[in-house]
Every structure is written in C-alpha cells, then in structure tokens.
Amino acid sequence: MASSLAKPFRRGTSPRVALLPAGGFYALVFALPVVALLVLSFWTANGFKLIPGFTLDNYVKILTSPLYRALMLRTIGVAFATTAIVVPVAFALAYCMRFVFERRGQMILQIILLSLFSGYLVRIYAWRTILGKQGLLNSTLQWLGLIDQPLEFLIYSNTAVVITLSGLLLPLAVLPLYSAMLNVPRDFLEAARDLGAGKAYCLRTVLVPMVMPGLRTAFAFAFLLSAGDFVTPSLVGGTQSLLIGNVIADQFRGIGSNWPLGAAMAFVVVAVMLCSFLAVVALIGRATRW
C-alpha cells in the first residue's frame, strides 16, 4: 500500500512532469525575454527604427569605448565595496540572531522583514535625508561639535551610493545566511572548539563551509543587485557616480535611445558580473578549505 502511495507517476516520468509548471513559467517570463534581448543585441538602430541583422558592432563599441570601460570599472568597484560591507555585516548579524539570541533571533527576523515592506524608493529617500548636507548625520555631528562644516562626501558621491546600496541590500543578504545557519546545529561549532579550534578557525573551517549555499546567495544578492541598480546612483549619486545601469537604462528610453546597444551592454554586464561573482566564490571556497 505504502509503495503505491509513494509512486503517483510511473518511474522516470514523474520528475519531468513535476517540473512542467515551474519550468514553463520560467521559460515564458525569463528565458524568452533573455533570448529576445540577445537577438536584439546583434541588430542595429536608426533613430527609433530597429534594423534586424547580425553585427558585432555594438559589442565592439562597448569594449573599445573608454567611457563605457570607466563606467564598467566604477560599477564593479561600487558593487565590490557594497558587497564587502554587506556580506560581513549580514554574516555577523545572522550569526548573532542564530547563535547568540537563539529564539529571539526570530523576532529580529520579523523586524528585518518589516523593513522590506517600506518600498525600495522610500528607503532610498530615507537615506537621502540621513546623508544629506543638512541631513541627520551631518547635523548630529555638527551638534556634537565633531565637525564645523557638513561632510560633503556623504551625499551625491560614490560613498553615498555605496552606503545607500548597503542599507538597501543588507536585509536581503541576512535572510539566506540566517536560514542557512538555522540548519547548522550548535553541536558542529562545539565539536570544532572541543577538538581544539579557536573561534576564528572554527568559523572558517566549519561554519562558513556549512553555510556556503546561503553565503553564495547573500553574495549574489549584494553583488549582482548593486551592480545592476540604477535608481540609487541617480538619486544619491553625484555626476561622477553614474553606473553602467544608468547608461543601459538611458538606451531604452527617450531621445538618444538605442535598444540594440543597450541589449549588448546588458549582456556584457551580465558576463562581467558573472565572472567576478564566480571568481570571488571560488576564492572564498579556497580560503575556507581547512
């Protein structure tokens, strides 16, 4: 009886059948647009008119233009800086929630989730009021007498972009790390300590490898989302902090738009980010090999 219950489909067909709804949805809303964009990246545009064809001109233009290269490097720089802040902070926070606060960690999780309810734009504007020339941070520091003049670099700068992106992405990075740590019983950390490992060695050789999937996801959220963002730089960034996302967005709207060029840029960005991502993940993997 039990065996007939366990086999609702004939052996072999069931996994494929079960994948159909999710797979179909994925194909429709992700794979199809991506393929369309890929095809588009080989076309050309004349004003608002798209001319089908196959040319690598768009890619050549992107890879040879100093402007795009500078933008790309700045984007990678901002993404790395953001990730370098977000992932360690998220790891520490998730660690405290899981192993220090234990059951009360769930409450902190609720608060973090609540912060996600206040929309994306609202939170960027909130950071503007904190970092602005007359903002919360500057006026507090002035009131405390620590500075005479407002700190100019806090707003409309790369620093502002990195701080704001870090604030936006921190909750997203905490979630996968916390859920990964929930699957690590305290026993494993204690076993390492018991065998003679110090705290740092125990984290590096036991906890980090055991939460690697969560760490990878947190890293992906922080790195890829900050690299793809274009709203934050346009609201808190200065003239010198536009990112590649802003330029791509410009290719798809208004005067001077060029869809094929924008599509090609998008793919270059994806390729570059993917390579950086994999490189860093491989690096972490190597560093934590005990």
Added chain:
Amino acid sequence: MTTPEVEITALHKRFSTQTALDRVDLDIAAGEFVSLLGPSGCGKSTLLRIIAGFEQPTSGTVRIHGEDVTGRPPDKRPTNLVFQRGALFPHMSVRENIGYGLKLRRWDQSRMRARIDEMLALVRLDSMGERLPSQLSGGQAQRVALARALACDPRVLLLDEPLSALDLKLREQMQLELRAIQRRLSATFIFVTHDQTEALVMSDRIAIMNGGRIVQQGTPREIYRRPNSVFVSDFIGATNLLSGEVVGMEGGRLILAIGEARITVPADRASYGTGRRFALSVRPETVRLDRAPGAAGLAATVAEIVYLGSSVRVGARLGGGQLIWADLRDEETEGLDIGTLVALSWNEAAAALVEGNER
C-alpha cells in the same frame, strides 16, 4: 590514594530561574568508566558540558589531572566529547574528520596518516576513510565520532548519550565495543545516559543523578543491590516497592507492617525508630512463590501472568491490594493460574530497605 584524574568539587550551576546542579562532588580515577545516569533534566548533561568547558559553573571547581581547568575554554582542555548525534563535519571525509584535531596540533602528514589509520582500525572502519559522513550508517557515524574524539588522545573522554539514536540491537553491540575500546586504551570515560541497562552494562561506577544532585554512586552491583532511596531502586531495574511502617524491634530485627502483613528485616541502620515509614525494595527475580498450603511467607493471590519467553513475570496481590511481581522460570509456573493462592517470600539479603516516601 593517588590524585583522581577528574575532581569535581562543590559544583553549582544556576540557569536564570532554575538550579541545574546543586553542590555536586565527584572524583573519577584514571582509567575508570563512569556513567552519569538519570532522567532527563537531572543535570547530567550540564555536568558533562561543564567538564567539557561549554558551560561555566556558577561556583565550584573542576580539576583534571590535578590541574584546575574551571574557566578554561573547551579548546584548551584535555577532554574530548562524543556528541549525541556525532556532529561529524559534513563537508569533510571520515579521514579529514578524524584528522581535524591533529591538524590543529600541527602534526606532520605522515604521523597524522598513521594516527588516522590507527583510529580507523580501532573502530573497525579501515575501508571507510574516504567516505563522507552522509554515506555512513548511524552506527558507523558514531564510531567515526569516537575515533575523532580519541585521536587527540584526551585525558578524559566525554560521551553524551552517543548511542541513544541507534536501534536496540546495534546499541547493545556498540555498548560492548565501546567498553572493549575503553579497556584496551585504559582511558578515562565519562558516559552520560538515561538508559539504566546501558549504565549497568558498561560502567565501572555509576553516579545516579536527580534534581541536580548525585543521589548515589557506586559499582553497578552496589547500586542494583543496595539502592539508597526509592528513587534509585525504582530507576534502576524493575523492583517491587513495599511501603511500610516500623512497628517494633525484635532481637536486632525490625518488624515492618506492610498493610496487614508483618515481616521482619535486619536493622542494619541506626535510625529506624518505631513509627517511621520506609519502603522495602524487592527485585522481582528474588521473589519466590510457594503453592504448598501453609507455606511460610506473605499470602497473596495470583492476579497477572505475563509470558516473556526467557521468564514469566507473575503478579500476585497481597491482602492489602498491593501487587508484587515475581520473575519465575517457565517451568516453575506450570499449573499456575489467575486466582491461585500462593505464599510470597524472598531472600532477605536481596531486599533493600530504602528511605523516601512511596511514589
């Protein structure tokens, strides 16, 4: 006497609202296998975790090999712990798990390889070195956990109910194996369990804990034969507890009233005044059952017969209504039926008078 390997003195542990350990004293000799036995929540795991260094006592000291280790973190103690669920690092092979502590001690490759081989042979898993923990059975995983803990050659090996997740057959086999390994290494083992059979089978000495205290310690035989309280006699093995009142004294013997029946027991303790209540613990295997009319003993009527295969457990009811169990050999029970009138008696030396009220 030589210094004990482990000396626990006046150990006290309070968690925010409750006392987990209450003035615990325990000495353990080198090479001794000691079990901490008790029901869940009795403080046995807390005691073990304090010895391992995972918990700090509120007061009291822990000495190992003469050295005060209270306050030292677990990585600076000459102890290793085998966890209840093994806690083998899932991303490392069996060999890497066993070598984890050795690598931390900066052993060189060839010495480490030899030690890991030695440990694998000790737990009879020679061919399993390259496997991942997920590819091991429950019993194999616990053996690797044992090998990992023993690899660093701890002064004291701590075991936190390491067999409780295994099924009965495997558990029994592992008990003997663990005992054999302990003897071969003449290592000091402290074993936490809630399973009284396990403690009896394996230990040189058992410390029984209840409510944060050690209520009795002794060899398995002492504990089984001479429990000092109702709690211990009830917790270890099956027993009949006959509660009664001292009604008199007669030539160095106490006269005890159990319901309407009177029995006499040797007064081997001083403070048994008339009127005090005691319980008499009588093991079922020491109870004799006599069907001959007029036989000496407590009169009872057979009320239950439970066939166990190797023996038959017979329940006989006294006049006062109390049921007394007797374990008999199969052939002794032929012709016995519910309602048969019998006389119950037991070897006096096998019965223990214990303090504490009835359950």
